[in-house]
Structure formats: structure tokens, C-alpha cells
Amino acid sequence: xxxxxxxxxxxxxxxxxxxxxxxxxxxxxxxxxxxxxxxxxxxxxxxxxxxxxxxxxxxxxxxxxxxxxxxxxxxxxxxxxxxxxxxxxxxxxxxxxxxxxxxxxxxxxxxxxxxxxxxxxxxxxxxxxxxxxxxxxxxxxxxxxxxxxxxxxxxxxxxxxxxxxxxxxxxxxxxxxxxxxxxxxxxxxxxxxxxxxxxxxxxxxxxxxxxxxxxxxxxxxxxxxxxxxxxxxxxxxxxxxxxxxxxxxxxxxxxxxxxxxxxxxxxxxxxxxxxxxxxxxxxxxxxxxxxxxxxxxxxxxxxxxxxxxxxxxxxxxxxxxxxxxxxxxxxxxxxxxxxxxxxxxxxxxxxxxx
Amino acid sequence: xxxxxxxxxxxxxxxxxxxxxxxxxxxxxxxxxxxxxxxxxxxxxxxxxxxxxxxxxxxxxxxxxxxxxxxxxxxxxxxxxxxxxxxxxxxxxxxxxxxxxxxxxxxxxxxxxxxxxxxxxxxxxxxxxxxxxxxxxxxxxxxxxxxxxxxxxxxxxxxxxxxxxxxxxxxxxxxxxxxxxxxxxxxxxxxxxxxxxxxxxxxxxxxxxxxxxxxxxxxxxxxxxxxxxxxxxxxxxxxxxxxxxxxxxxxxxxxxxxxxxxxxxxxxxxxxxxxxxxxxxxxxxxxxxxxxxxxxxxxxxxxxxxxxxxxxxxxxxxxxxxxxxxxxxxxxxxxxxxxxxxxxxxxxxxxxxx
DNA sequence: CCAAACACCGTAAACGTTTACAGAGCCTTG
DNA sequence: CAAGGCTCTGTAAACGTTTACGGTGTTTGG
Numbered sequence: 001x002x003x004x005x006x007x008x009x010x011x012x013x014x015x016x017x018x019x020x021x022x023x024x025x026x027x028x029x030x031x032x033x034x035x036x037x038x039x040x041x042x043x044x045x046x047x048x049x050x051x052x053x054x055x056x057x058x059x060x061x062x063x064x065x066x067x068x069x070x071x072x073x074x075x076x077x078x079x080x081x082x083x084x085x086x087x088x089x090x091x092x093x094x095x096x097x098x099x100x101x102x103x104x105x106x107x108x109x110x111x112x113x114x115x116x117x118x119x120x121x122x123x124x125x126x127x128x129x130x131x132x133x134x135x136x137x138x139x140x141x142x143x144x145x146x147x148x149x150x151x152x153x154x155x156x157x158x159x160x161x162x163x164x165x166x167x168x169x170x171x172x173x174x175x176x177x178x179x180x181x182x183x184x185x186x187x188x189x190x191x192x193x194x195x196x197x198x199x200x201x202x203x204x205x206x207x208x209x210x211x212x213x214x215x216x217x218x219x220x221x222x223x224x225x226x227x228x229x230x231x232x233x234x235x236x237x238x239x240x241x242x243x244x245x246x247x248x249x250x251x252x253x254x255x256x257x258x259x260x261x262x263x264x265x266x267x268x269x270x271x272x273x274x275x276x277x278x279x280x281x282x283x284x285x286x287x288x289x290x291x292x293x294x295x296x297x298x299x300x301x302x303x304x305x306x307x308x309x310x311x312x313x314x315x316x317x318x319x320x321x322x323x324x325x326x327x328x329x330x331x332x333x334x335x336x337x338x339x340x341x342x343x344x345x346x347x348x349x350x351x352x353x354x
Numbered sequence: 355x356x357x358x359x360x361x362x363x364x365x366x367x368x369x370x371x372x373x374x375x376x377x378x379x380x381x382x383x384x385x386x387x388x389x390x391x392x393x394x395x396x397x398x399x400x401x402x403x404x405x406x407x408x409x410x411x412x413x414x415x416x417x418x419x420x421x422x423x424x425x426x427x428x429x430x431x432x433x434x435x436x437x438x439x440x441x442x443x444x445x446x447x448x449x450x451x452x453x454x455x456x457x458x459x460x461x462x463x464x465x466x467x468x469x470x471x472x473x474x475x476x477x478x479x480x481x482x483x484x485x486x487x488x489x490x491x492x493x494x495x496x497x498x499x500x501x502x503x504x505x506x507x508x509x510x511x512x513x514x515x516x517x518x519x520x521x522x523x524x525x526x527x528x529x530x531x532x533x534x535x536x537x538x539x540x541x542x543x544x545x546x547x548x549x550x551x552x553x554x555x556x557x558x559x560x561x562x563x564x565x566x567x568x569x570x571x572x573x574x575x576x577x578x579x580x581x582x583x584x585x586x587x588x589x590x591x592x593x594x595x596x597x598x599x600x601x602x603x604x605x606x607x608x609x610x611x612x613x614x615x616x617x618x619x620x621x622x623x624x625x626x627x628x629x630x631x632x633x634x635x636x637x638x639x640x641x642x643x644x645x646x647x648x649x650x651x652x653x654x655x656x657x658x659x660x661x662x663x664x665x666x667x668x669x670x671x672x673x674x675x676x677x678x679x680x681x682x683x684x685x686x687x688x689x690x691x692x693x694x695x696x697x698x699x700x701x702x703x704x705x706x707x708x
Numbered sequence: 709c710c711a712a713a714c715a716c717c718g719t720a721a722a723c724g725t726t727t728a729c730a731g732a733g734c735c736t737t738g
Numbered sequence: 739c740a741a742g743g744c745t746c747t748g749t750a751a752a753c754g755t756t757t758a759c760g761g762t763g764t765t766t767g768g
Contacts, residue, residue, distance in 0.1 A: 006754055007755070017718045019718060019719080020716090023716095023717090026756080030716075031715080034716080048465070048494075049469060049754090049755080050754050051466075051469035052409045052415065052470055052471060053753070056407055056410050056754080057723050057754080058756075059723075071431070074632075081425050084450065093449050094449065095417070095450075112402075114358065114402030116358075116404055117447070278633065279632060279636045282633045284637060285638055370748085372724090372726095373726085373748060374747060376725070376727080377727095377747090380726080384746075384747090385745080408725055408726080409725090410723090410725070410752095410755090411726050411752075411753050412725085412726075412753085
């Protein structure tokens with residue numbers, strides 16, 4: 001299997017030096033005759049420049065990594081969908097890392113930045129540990145974090161405002177007359193888990209509702225897990241009339257279990273998800289969900305990173321994307337569903353901001 | 355900003371040659387004392403090997419590309435979800451290309467293989483043109499194609515059997531008593547569009563049903579497009595009693611439009627999708643869909659590629675993944691839905707099958 | 709007609725590794 | 739004690755580019 005042609009091969013065939021070949025290929029000023037010879041030789045040989053050698057010399061790989069917990073989670077997918085075209089347009093390739101939310105894997109990704117196989121990194125960690133912060137401080141390439149990071153961390157940061165998001169959801173349920181509003185959350189040691197849990201408590205307090213520990217159920221951010229959590233919850237507090245789920249997958253699990261248990265949604269139990277993924281619009285019944293702006297966050301993160309890659313230094317920036325409540329059938333019944341279904345437009349009842 | 359340490363820095367500090375450093379770092383036999391000195395120096399300096407330089411020398415990037423039409427399409431996502439862990443386990447990074455089904459972009463990806471920034475490529479083209487085949491024949495790195503490719507093409511190939519898949523769907527609808535079975539297809543110049551269209555015709559013939567051109571509607575593989583196509587179809591042939599949609603997105607569009615038109619699903623019109631994506635299980639009503647084994651195809655493709663990357667040469671292989679009909683409410687009514695809803699909760703959760 | 713200016717080109721070094729080769733030191737053995 | 743063999747290490751070349759620098763040949767101007 002003959003090795004591919006290099007600029008040496010071309011130089012030989014065209015009877016010029018490799019420097020001239022390189023100049024021609026990079027469009028630097030060169031005599032017409034030389035250009036012609038080099039181009040001809042390159043064409044005949046089917047030359048393609050070697051990206052690795054180029055990167056070694058130029059210290060740029062034109063690759064950017066995106067690291068997230070789980071490729072299967074539609075919220076990350078929404079980010080990915082926005083990140084991809086932005087990077088592509090700027091001439092960057094996308095390297096995808098799925099860390100399964102394992103801290104060691106995330107640290108690994110940060111560490112591997114030192115290998116310089118990418119020019120920058122967008123990361124959306126579920127947990128942010130001391131180790132994360134240390135690695136971030138020492139990172140050898142620009143990093144943008146999607147998700148909250150302690151104040152003062154010197155890193156570009158794009159956040160959702162899940163606090164306000166939770167409040168939108170709880171207010172909505174309250175305004176529908178629900179008073180036994182349960183929360184089905186993910187692990188409390190994750191960033192979203194913690195903040196959504198806190199926000200739930202606050203929102204109840206502000207509405208003058210009592211905080212009842214029995215109404216809080218911790219599971220994991222997956223459908224099956226969500227279902228299990230809801231089953232436990234129903235057994236413990238049968239009179240629950242609304243479920244606030246920490247993401248759409250949990251909410252889908254909730255719908256599965258409620259259906260199996262013969263509870264009508266939303267008549268008996270109203271359900272709200274978070275993230276407003278495609279699944280929410282497609283589910284049965286369609287799911288009221290708090291959009292935390294995954295797509296916007298992805299786009300913003302990609303743009304921040306590009307800015308830093310292209311521009312020079314600047315202070316780290318923090319961008320917060322506002323949430324939006326999208327009302328569908330799982331809280332508002334068939335009326336909302338019909339509208340949603342027919343128009344496919346977003347019935348976003350964005351309320352007053354917090 | 356000081357440049358990171360290289361093996362030269364380490365060699366200097368440890369008082370040995372760069373060859374020794376390299377040997378230590380790669381675990382080649384070396385005197386204990388030297389190992390100690392090198393390791394100490396590397397630790398103190400926080401050395402991380404440079405992946406680019408390594409690749410240049412070793413001619414291996416430990417990267418693999420996956421090119422597909424659209425990150426947003428859940429069928430590709432299912433593939434991605436399987437491909438990712440297989441590659442990761444083997445120590446490969448994943449470079450993601452989204453080609454928007456633009457032929458020029460796909461050719462570009464094939465061409466860029468010559469740049470040697472990846473060791474191999476998994477590609478799932480919507481169309482396979484002459485240009486594709488030429489580039490494939492000349493490809494400078496192993497390629498696995500997901501999707502059908504002309505017989506005799508010398509390339510590893512993983513296919514769905516959409517022919518049998520379509521037949522399963524048509525037979526199912528027929529057995530439910532439907533006789534005006536329409537097909538809502540994507541463009542006929544795409545590989546899946548063409549084969550699903552053909553298969554539909556054949557299946558009708560084998561059942562002794564007439565082929566009625568009015569019952570075929572061409573749109574595109576997206577939800578909104580699918581909806582438009584179905585609207586036209588309904589206007590033209592109001593007595594249609596079943597829709598076979600060429601993918602789940604089209605089917606979701608169909609559900610939207612049927613609902614808006616006041617047709618009951620499945621009582622008035624039964625709907626079948628293809629690809630059995632997560633959306634099918636979550637939709638309203640849940641969608642009967644033909645699984646074409648996206649996940650299995652992704653896994654098989656990744657394994658084929660790894661085999662070729664690690665092992666030596668071998669004849670190109672062809673793997674065909676059998677389809678499966680997953681019956682849900684959109685054809686079988688509420689009974690199936692209840693059953694499905696409860697049971698899918700287990701199988702669909704993203705985590706456990708990985 | 710000579711010098712200076714200019715346009716173009718080739719030589720060589722550099723990017724950070726891996727690795728073939730040979731040299732140095734030491735041990736064994738006849 | 740000399741020779742051969744071992745083990746370990748250093749030198750240098752190579753991977754395929756880009757680019758600083760200096761050299762050559764031509765043009766231009768005085």
C-alpha cells in the first residue's frame with residue numbers, strides 16, 4: 001500500500017523545493033510558472049495535506065471537544081445541535097466525549113486537554129468538584145463550562161437559571177389549584193439536583209405552602225429511575241396532585257407509572273418536566289415543561305469559545321439564559337394539547353421574570 | 355504564557371537523553387534509577403505527552419469520525435449512542451460530522467480522510483452517488499458505510515432490511531383490516547426513500563392489493579414536512595385508512611395533522627412509523643413503528659471498523675440487521691398503549707443497555 | 709556600466725515525538 | 739586475561755509541515 005504523496009513528492013515531480021510547494025499551497029506570492037508546475041504535480045498525485053503535521057507546526061488542531069454526561073440525554077443533544085454548526089462554520093471539527101457523569105472521566109477529559117489534540121473544550125459537568133476546579137485553573141486550553149460553577153472561578157460560563165425555572169413551574173401548578181406539589185429530583189450532589197431542590201423549597205415558601213419532606217423523592221435523571229421514584233412517592237403520599245420532575249426523562253417515567261396506576265393526567269395528577277426536550281412535545285399526554293434553554297446555552301457556549309480562540313485574552317464571562325415555561329396537556333389538559341399539536345408553535349406562557 | 359514541558363524539558367531536568375525519557379514514558383525496559391529520575395521530573399513539571407507529535411510519528415491518531423446527515427435525527431442518535439462506547443473502550447476519540455445530507459459535504463468528509471486526522475470513518479449517507487463510490491474506492495483510511503451500497507462495492511457495510519421492515523408494517527395493517535394503505539415517503543433519490551417505496555409496492559402486490567399512485571405522497575424526512583405531505587394526501591384521498599410513514603418524524607407530523615383534522619388514530623386512520631426512535635414510545639398516541647435496528651447497526655459498524663483498524667486486511671463484510679415491528683397505540687389502540695407504556699419504561703431508559 | 713533594489717527561490721531549522729543504531733560499561737566464560 | 743555478550747543509554751534520523759534567512763538572477767536608476 002503506497003504511502004500518500006507529501007510535499008516532498010510534489011517538489012520532486014515539479015522540480016522545485018518543498019518550500020515553494022508549501023508557499024504555493026498556502027497561496028503565498030509565487031511566480032506564475034512555479035504555481036502552475038506545483039498545482040499540476042499536486043493534482044496528478046492527488047495530494048492532500050497532512051492535518052497532523054500541520055497541527056504540529058502551527059500548534060492549532062482546528063478541533064474542539066464537547067464533553068457531556070450522556071449522549072442519550074436530549075438536553076445535551078439540543079446543545080450539540082447548536083454547537084455543531086457554529087463550530088463547523090468557523091472551520092473546527094467536533095470531538096465528542098460522553099463521560100457517563102463519572103467524575104473521573106470528566107477529570108480525564110480536562111487532563112487530556114494537555115495532550116493538545118483540541119484547541120478548546122466545552123464541558124457540561126453534572127457535578128463540579130474540587131478536582132474539577134483545580135484542573136480548570138490549570139487547563140492548558142480555553143474551556144467553557146455549561147452549568148453553574150462557584151463564583152469567582154476564572155472560566156467562561158453559561159448557565160441556566162433553574163431557580164427561576166422551578167419557580168415558574170411551581171407557580172403554574174399553584175395557579176391551577178394544586179396544593180400537594182411533589183418534587184421528583186435527581187441526586188442532590190449534582191449541580192442541577194441541588195439547585196432545583198433548593199428552588200422548589202423556596203418557591204413553596206414564597207407561596208405560603210408548607211415544605212413536606214414526604215413530597216420529595218430522590219432518584220436519578222433517567223426514565224426508568226424516574227418511574228421507580230414516582231412509584232415510591234405514590235405509595236407514600238397517595239394524595240399528591242402535582243409532580244414537578246427535575247427533567248423530562250423523569251417526567252416520562254412518571255407518566256408511565258401514573259398510567260399504569262390508573263391516575264389520570266392532568267385531572268388527578270399534573271406533571272411538569274424540565275428541559276423542554278423533543279420528547280416533551282411528543283409524549284402522551286404532551287408534557288408541560290420548563291425550557292432551560294439548552295439550545296441557547298449550547299450556542300452561547302460555542303460562540304464564547306470561538307471568541308476566545310480567535311480573539312485574544314479577555315476577562316471570563318458569565319452568560320445566564322432565562323427559562324421559559326411551555327404549557328402542554330400534562331397540566332392544562334386537552335385544550336393546550338390541541339393547540340400545541342395543531343400549531344406546533346410554542347405555547348410559551350413566559351411569566352414575569354423573577 | 356510559558357509553553358508546556360516537553361520530553362526535552364524532562365530530559366534536561368532529569369539529566370538523561372530524550373530517548374530515555376521516551377522509553378520510560380512508554381514503559382520500555384530501563385534501569386530503575388533512570389525510571390525514578392524521569393518520573394520525578396515528569397511529575398514535577400506536570401508533563402502531558404503531546405498527542406499531535408505522537409500521531410505524526412506513529413501515523414495513528416486514535417480518532418475515528420462518524421458522519422451522518424443530521425445530529426437531530428433520533429435514528430442517528432441511536433447509532434451514535436452505541437458507537438461512542440465501543441470506540442471509547444478501544445481508546446478512540448470520536449469526531450462528529452453533521453453533513454445536513456448535502457452530498458458535497460459528504461464527499462468533503464471522504465476527501466478529508468486524506469488529511470489523516472482520523473484513523474477511520476463510519477458514514478451513514480442518505481444518498482450514494484457516483485462521487486461517493488469513487489471517493490470510497492480511493493479512500494485513504496478504512497470506512498464503514500451504514501446504509502445500502504451497490505453490490506460489489508469493496509467496503510464494509512452494515513444495512514437495515516427496510517424491505518422486510520416495510521412488509522412487516524403493511525402486513526400488520528392489512529391484518530387489522532385496512533385496505534387503503536397510503537405511504538408517506540421521503541425523497542425517492544435517497545437510499546431509504548427508494549427502497550422503502552419499492553418495498554411498499556411489492557408488499558401491496560403480494561397481498562393482492564392494487565397499487566394506487568394517489569396513495570403515495572412524497573415529502574421529506576422531517577416532522578413539519580411530513581405533516582404537510584399528509585395534509586395533501588388527506589385532501590386527495592379522504593378515504594385513506596392507514597398511513598405508512600417512512601420514518602418516525604414523518605409519522606409525528608402525520609399525527610399532528612390527523613389530530614387537527616379531527617381524524618381519530620387508530621380508529622379512522624392507523625399510523626405506522628419507521629426507525630422506532632424514542633419519540634415513537636413517547637408520542638401521543640404512542641406510535642407503532644418498524645425498528646430498523648439503528649442501535650444494532652451503530653454497534654456493528656463500530657465493531658467492524660475496530661476490527662479493521664486493529665486486525666489486518668480482510669475481505670469487506672456485509673452485515674444485515676433484521677427489522678422488528680413494535681406495535682403500539684397508533685395501530686392497535688389503547689390496549690397496546692397500556693402494555694407498551696409500562697414495559698417500554700424498562701427498555702427505553704438510556705442508561706442500562708449501554 | 710555598476711550598484712542597489714527587488715522578486716523569487718532553496719536550505720535548513722523547527723514543531724514533539726519514536727526508534728534504529730551504535731557505543732559504553734560490566735559480567736561472564738574459556 | 740581477552741573476547742564475547744548483556745544491559746543500558748545517547749545520538750540522530752524520521753514523521754510532514756511551515757517559515758526565517760540568505761542567495762541568485764533580473765531589473766532599475768544614476
